[in-house]
Amino acid sequence: MLPSRVTIVEVGPRDGLQNEAQPIPTGDKLAFIERLADAGLRFIEATSFVSPKRIPQLADAAEVAAKLPSRAGVTYSALVPNAKGLERAIEAKIPRIAVFTAASETFTQKNIGMSIEQSLDGFREVVAAARARGMTARGYVSTCFVCPYEGEVAPDRVRDVAASLLALGVDEVSLGDTIGAAAPRDVERVIERVAASVPREKIALHFHDTYGTALANVHAGLQLGIGTFDSSAGGLGGCPYAPGASGNLATEDLVYFLDRMGIWCGVDLRQIASASVAIEKVLGRSLPSKQLQRIKSTRA
Amino acid sequence: MLPSRVTIVEVGPRDGLQNEAQPIPTGDKLAFIERLADAGLRFIEATSFVSPKRIPQLADAAEVAAKLPSRAGVTYSALVPNAKGLERAIEAKIPRIAVFTAASETFTQKNIGMSIEQSLDGFREVVAAARARGMTARGYVSTCFVCPYEGEVAPDRVRDVAASLLALGVDEVSLGDTIGAAAPRDVERVIERVAASVPREKIALHFHDTYGTALANVHAGLQLGIGTFDSSAGGLGGCPYAPGASGNLATEDLVYFLDRMGIWCGVDLRQIASASVAIEKVLGRSLPSKQLQRIKSTRA
Numbered sequence: 001m002l003p004s005r006v007t008i009v010e011v012g013p014r015d016g017l018q019n020e021a022q023p024i025p026t027g028d029k030l031a032f033i034e035r036l037a038d039a040g041l042r043f044i045e046a047t048s049f050v051s052p053k054r055i056p057q058l059a060d061a062a063e064v065a066a067k068l069p070s071r072a073g074v075t076y077s078a079l080v081p082n083a084k085g086l087e088r089a090i091e092a093k094i095p096r097i098a099v100f101t102a103a104s105e106t107f108t109q110k111n112i113g114m115s116i117e118q119s120l121d122g123f124r125e126v127v128a129a130a131r132a133r134g135m136t137a138r139g140y141v142s143t144c145f146v147c148p149y150e151g152e153v154a155p156d157r158v159r160d161v162a163a164s165l166l167a168l169g170v171d172e173v174s175l176g177d178t179i180g181a182a183a184p185r186d187v188e189r190v191i192e193r194v195a196a197s198v199p200r201e202k203i204a205l206h207f208h209d210t211y212g213t214a215l216a217n218v219h220a221g222l223q224l225g226i227g228t229f230d231s232s233a234g235g236l237g238g239c240p241y242a243p244g245a246s247g248n249l250a251t252e253d254l255v256y257f258l259d260r261m262g263i264w265c266g267v268d269l270r271q272i273a274s275a276s277v278a279i280e281k282v283l284g285r286s287l288p289s290k291q292l293q294r295i296k297s298t299r300a
Numbered sequence: 301m302l303p304s305r306v307t308i309v310e311v312g313p314r315d316g317l318q319n320e321a322q323p324i325p326t327g328d329k330l331a332f333i334e335r336l337a338d339a340g341l342r343f344i345e346a347t348s349f350v351s352p353k354r355i356p357q358l359a360d361a362a363e364v365a366a367k368l369p370s371r372a373g374v375t376y377s378a379l380v381p382n383a384k385g386l387e388r389a390i391e392a393k394i395p396r397i398a399v400f401t402a403a404s405e406t407f408t409q410k411n412i413g414m415s416i417e418q419s420l421d422g423f424r425e426v427v428a429a430a431r432a433r434g435m436t437a438r439g440y441v442s443t444c445f446v447c448p449y450e451g452e453v454a455p456d457r458v459r460d461v462a463a464s465l466l467a468l469g470v471d472e473v474s475l476g477d478t479i480g481a482a483a484p485r486d487v488e489r490v491i492e493r494v495a496a497s498v499p500r501e502k503i504a505l506h507f508h509d510t511y512g513t514a515l516a517n518v519h520a521g522l523q524l525g526i527g528t529f530d531s532s533a534g535g536l537g538g539c540p541y542a543p544g545a546s547g548n549l550a551t552e553d554l555v556y557f558l559d560r561m562g563i564w565c566g567v568d569l570r571q572i573a574s575a576s577v578a579i580e581k582v583l584g585r586s587l588p589s590k591q592l593q594r595i596k597s598t599r600a
Contacts, residue, residue, distance in 0.1 A: 183560035184519050209512060211590045212553045213560075216515040219484050253512045260483035260513075290511045 003227040005264040007043065009138075009174070009204060010036055010251060012279075013064075014045040014079055016236025018057045019247075020283065026060040026067075028282045032275055033076075034069040036233060039271035041074070041251075045098060048079035049088040065092030077138060081112070086126045090133060097130050098138040099123040099170065103158045104147035107178070111142065120164050127169040139165035140206070144175040144190055145182035155193035163197040172202050174230055177217065180210025180247070184220030191224045204228035207249045209235065209288075214249040215257050222263070229254060234276030234287030250289030252276065270295060303527040305564040307343065309438075309474070309504060310336050310551060312579075313364075314345040314379055316536025318357050319547075320583065326360040326367075328582045332575055333376075334369040336533060339571035341374070341551075345398060348379035349388040365392030377438060381412070386426045390433060397430050398438040399423040399470065403458045404447035407478070411442065420464050427469040438472045439465035440506070444490055446481035455493035463497040472502050474530055477517065480510025480547070484520030491524045504528035507549045509535065509588075514549040515557050522563070529554060534576030534587030550589030552576065570595060 013033050017024055029047075036044055046068055052059035061078065068076050077096035080086050089097055101119040102108040108116045127137045143150075144158045162173040175190065187205070194203060205221045205228070207214040218229055235250030255269045273295040276287055286293070313333050317324055329347075336344055346368055352359035361378065368376050377396035380386050389397055401419040402408040408416045427437045443450075444458045462473040475490065487505070494503060505521045505528070507514040518529055535550030555569045573595040576587055586593070 181560070183515075183557055185561045211556060211594065212509060212512060212550075213515050213557060215483075215512050216519045216557070219516045219519055250512075256511055257483055257513060257516070260481070261485045294511065 002222045002261065002263060003225065005227070005266075006222070006258055007228045008041060008251060008254060008265050008267055009043040009045065009228060009230045010041045010233060011045045011206075011230050011248065012036070012232040012234065012236040012251065014048050014058070015248060016232045016234075018048060018055050019237050020057055022283075023057045023059065024279075024282055026063050028279070029060070029064055030067050030069070032233075032279045033064075035271065035275035035278060037069055037071045037074045039275060040267040041272075042266065043075050043077065046076045046078055046094075048081075049085035049092075050079065050081050062088060062092050065089070065094050080126060080130075082122060083126055083129070086130055089130070089135075094135070096136045096138065097126070098140060099127060099165070100140045100142070101161060101165070102142035102147075102178075103153050103161050104143040104150045106149035107143045107147050110149065116161060120161070120168065123165070124168045131169050137170040138172045138174060138204075139170035140174045140176060141165070142176045142178045145177045145186045146179055148179050155190045158190050159194045159197050162194050162203070166198055166202065172204055172228065173198060174204040174206045176206040176230075177208055180208035180213065182207070182217055183213050184216055187217050187220040188224065191221065191226065195224075200225045201227065204230060206230035208247050209249045209253070210247060215253065218249070218254065218257065222261075233272055233289075234279065234292050235289040236279070236287060250287070250292065252289040252291035252295070256291045302522045302561065302563060303525065305527065305566075306522070306558055307528045308341060308551060308554060308565050308567055309343040309345065309528060309530045310341045310533060311345045311506075311530050311548065312336070312532040312534065312536040312551065314348050314358070315548060316532045316534075318348060318355050319537055320357055322583075323357045323359065324579075324582055326363050328579070329360070329364055330367050330369070332533075332579045333364075335571065335575035335578060337369055337371045337374045339575060340565075340567040341572075342566065343375050343377065346376045346378055346394075348381075349385035349392075350379065350381050362388060362392050365389070365394050380426060380430075382422060383426055383429070386430055389430075389435075394435070396436045396438065397426070398440060399427060399465070400440045400442070401461060401465070402442035402447075402478075403453050403461050404443040404450045406449035407443045407447050410449065416461060420461070420468065423465070424468045431469050437470040438474060438504075439470035440474045440476060441465070442476045442478045444475040445477045445486045446479055448479050455490045458490050459494045459497050462494050462503075466498055466502065472504055472528065473498060474504040474506045476506040476530075477508055480508035480513065482507070482517055483513050484516055487517050487520040488524065491521065491526065495524075500525045501527065504530060506530035508547050509549045509553070510547060515553065518549070518554065518557065522561075533572055533589075534579065534592050535589040536579070536587060550587070550592065552589045552591035552595070556591045
């Protein structure tokens with residue numbers, strides 16, 4: 001039995017736009033986020049309180065956070081790398097933070113310049129301080145299947161990191177297939193192992209469609225009782241190899257798939273596509289989502 | 301339990317190249333086919349004995365068939381629309397033919413100008429005559445899930461057409477998702493119905509990756525005990541909506557998926573990619589396969 005309903009966590013405004021070469025005007029970001037909320041998305045990762053020097057694309061995080069459209073039932077989150085980021089998140093009155101580590105040492109070192117253990121130590125205080133103020137927290141775990149530097153990642157490592165994040169106070173772990181290498185067998189192995197320590201309802205899956213396996217992996221996740229999936233409107237978030245190649249699973253493609261599977265997600269496919277079309281105009285290029293391209297072609 | 305091994309039916313030289321705007325030089329087609337055989341593919345649909353007026357891209361069918369590289373264990377097939385086509389196939393000594401109909405009346409009418417019943421009547425004599433000469437036959441059924449004209453297709457229709465094809469002498473039916481609309485639930489519904497009349501080992505699945513669902517559907521097919529899948533090197537076979545959008549599931553993407561699932565298919569991913577790279581040069585454009593693009597990027 002597959003879940004009858006699924007929660008989509010929209011990561012486009014943060015995970016997508018932070019990877020754009022050009023910073024997007026703040027007003028366009030806010031219009032994008034508003035369209036996403038109006039399309040029925042209930043969890044939207046809006047921005048990241050990282051150093052503006054490191055990621056200038058999100059230097060307007062405070063302004064974005066301050067002007068987020070108020071919508072009943074919509075929870076906005078922001079990535080927070082450290083205590084300084086949390087301070088800014090608190091000022092901006094963001095109700096939910098996200099912290100970010102990985103299951104591969106080399107990736108963590110190259111990505112955030114510390115060991116996994118150090119990253120968890122840093123998050124311990126951040127998450128505790130956030131929760132003390134009534135905020136909630138999500139934890140991302142990158143490279144849960146294959147690491148671009150180390151190759152295969154042991155499911156035990158994923159379980160350990162996921163369990164540590166839960167122990168320090170996040171209410172959900174998002175397990176990422178950072179380079180899009182996983183197939184359903186990998187999803188089964190990792191989920192079976194992680195679920196020994198983390199309740200399945202606290203596990204989200206974050207797939208990349210780099211090699212066309214994302215929806216097969218979603219299917220595997222559904223069969224394993226996972227009910228939360230991350231995606232990015234239009235497939236925003238990087239074209240690792242070639243124009244048309246994709247990174248993040250596109251929200252449109254995920255919504256089409258769920259609709260076709262008879263699984264409720266509460267998100268309107270055409271409205272998501274409208275949000276993507278508007279951001280395509282700002283970016284001056286087409287986004288990789290296949291459903292988006294279909295919907296655009298039928299509108300012409 | 302998934303099957304431990306899978307058969308891939310390569311349809312690129314026929315289904316792919318027939319859709320190219322420009323006819324490809326015969327020598328390039330033969331070199332492409334030779335590379336596919338050398339990569340480990342055991343079933344290759346090489347050409348089609350259709351009217352050269354209708355499909356000038358395959359006007360060299362007789363020459364291609366006559367010069368096919370002889371490889372132990374490799375079976376070449378050719379599409380045969382009628383008695384005239386069979387005559388040419390016999391002359392060319394092709395050991396296996398394929399006939400082609402659909403599960404939707406409107407699609408069949410628009411695609412081949414007759415009713416499903418008429419198409420089956422026509423194939424009855426063709427397949428019988430082929431078998432009388434020791435040839436074997438495969439039957440394609442298009443629009444097994446959604447028809448671009450009629451919408452949803454009833455699984456009973458697919459079962460009826462598949463069973464009729466089997467009754468008239470084909471040893472395998474290939475069920476096609478012509479517009480790439482299916483999701484695993486559709487695959488389950490159709491296979492459960494068809495398998496009531498057709499043994500599962502005689503069912504092949506032919507998916508299009510138009511909306512990113514092809515590998516999810518392969519996964520569903522594997523779970524239903526299906527062990528034969530069609531694909532096309534590089535994803536040859538039409539870009540219905542946009543550059544980068546794909547039609548046929550790419551052989552490279554299927555082989556990567558099966559390798560990663562631990563399922564044997566006997567096909568070497570990098571050698572398939574070499575075949576695709578060579579045909580890309582002839583076509584003067586990139587093919588949509590994501591694995592192909594990855595492999596090319598790591599070679600540079």
